[in-house]
Amino acid sequence: MLPYATIEDAAAALGRNLTFAETFWYNYSANKSDYFLYCHNILFLFLVFSLAPIPMVFIELLRSNSFDQYKIQPKARLSLSEMFRCYRDVMRMFFLVVGPLQLVSYPSVKMVGIQTGLPLPSGWEIIAQLVVYFLVEDYTNYWIHRFLHCKWGYEKIHCVHHEYTAPIGYAAPYAHWAEILILGIPSFLGPAMVPGHMITFWLWIALRQIEAIDTHSGYDFPWSFTKFIPFYGGADYHDYHHYVGGQSQSNFASVFTYCDYLYGTDKGYRYQKKILRKMKEELGDGGELNGGLYSELKSE
Numbered sequence: 299m300l301p302y303a304t305i306e307d308a309a310a311a312l313g314r315n316l317t318f319a320e321t322f323w324y325n326y327s328a329n330k331s332d333y334f335l336y337c338h339n340i341l342f343l344f345l346v347f348s349l350a351p352i353p354m355v356f357i358e359l360l361r362s363n364s365f366d367q368y369k370i371q372p373k374a375r376l377s378l379s380e381m382f383r384c385y386r387d388v389m390r391m392f393f394l395v396v397g398p399l400q401l402v403s404y405p406s407v408k409m410v411g412i413q414t415g416l417p418l419p420s421g422w423e424i425i426a427q428l429v430v431y432f433l434v435e436d437y438t439n440y441w442i443h444r445f446l447h448c449k450w451g452y453e454k455i456h457c458v459h460h461e462y463t464a465p466i467g468y469a470a471p472y473a474h475w476a477e478i479l480i481l482g483i484p485s486f487l488g489p490a491m492v493p494g495h496m497i498t499f500w501l502w503i504a505l506r507q508i509e510a511i512d513t514h515s516g517y518d519f520p521w522s523f524t525k526f527i528p529f530y531g532g533a534d535y536h537d538y539h540h541y542v543g544g545q546s547q548s549n550f551a552s553v554f555t556y557c558d559y560l561y562g563t564d565k566g567y568r569y570q571k572k573i574l575r576k577m578k579e580e581l582g583d584g585g586e587l588n589g590g591l592y593s594e595l596k597s598e
Contacts, residue, residue: 300328300415308416320418323497332414333404335496339503340400346507347388351467354515355381358466368517370537374464384468395475399482406486411493419495431488431502432553438484440557443550446477452544455480465514465540471507509553514540529554538567 302308305324309315316324327335357365359378366372376384419427446456455474462469471478485506489499512524518534525532531551539549548566551557558564 299331300324302328302416312417316416317418320416323418324416327414332408332496335414336404336407337400338500340397342500342504343396343400343507344392346504346511347392347468347471348385350508350511351385351470351515354467354517357517365517368519370516370518370534371464371541374516376464376466381466381468384462384466384472388468388471391471391473391475391478395478396471399479403482403486406490407499410490412489412496412499413494414496419498424494424498424501427488427492427494427498428502428505430492432506434488434491435484435506436551436553437557438487439481439552440550440561442480442484443552444563446480447544447547447550457544460540460543462514463541463543465516465537467511467515470510470514513553529556531555535567538570542566 300308302311302324305316305321308320308324355378358376358381361375445451452460455476458474459469459472459477462472473481485503489502512522513531513533513536515533516537518532518537522532524530531549531554535549535551535555539546542548546566548563549558550563555564558567
């Protein structure tokens, strides 16, 4: 709740007129508690989990040659009922674990100093903090993910997420309840280290989930803007990890590729890409080589 009775009081405290965004924020948040504002995360996550994968559902069902050429595992197809079942399971975990976790974690948000007041952060400040959040999450997530691929971690927890060897957008948050809790740590670590405004925190939570949905889409589109992000893994990179499954000791990174490169856990993927390029050059058509080559490597 903002400590100003009127917009004029807020402007006087800032020593300037409020920007359009700050005026909008004042009108929306002035009489709302910080806890209520924080709980917007539940709504944002619900909308992201429900709506962001929908375009890929239509593409999967359309089965058009225009899109199929970009499908990473062309022989793997899911029906509408199978995709809905995945969404249903995700929503069950959302209401039983994710939502309640958001409701009880507010004290930690207040403790690290995430703000809800004025002034609002500048665009550059938001971008800089988001970059830090992504880097911190990516590094810590890498090591947790590696742990989840040890024998105990995989068999007891992580195998649930790997039920989809050809991932789809709705499978991004599909996981064991313990994995959801564990991976909440790297997601919160960046904001804890570099606390910002609640709006930045909202953006971070939403963008991280949208990114996860993108990397689980099952399609590698050449026009995706993520192709211009340095060291970004993307759908093709993470799809390899899913196809190899429990045997995978490769491509653990959640967003970027630098950790896998530094620690040598992308060798299988790089070898696969090298052989695939060679086969494409020899045959003159990549066609449906991905699935076949994945199968060869998986059996080794």
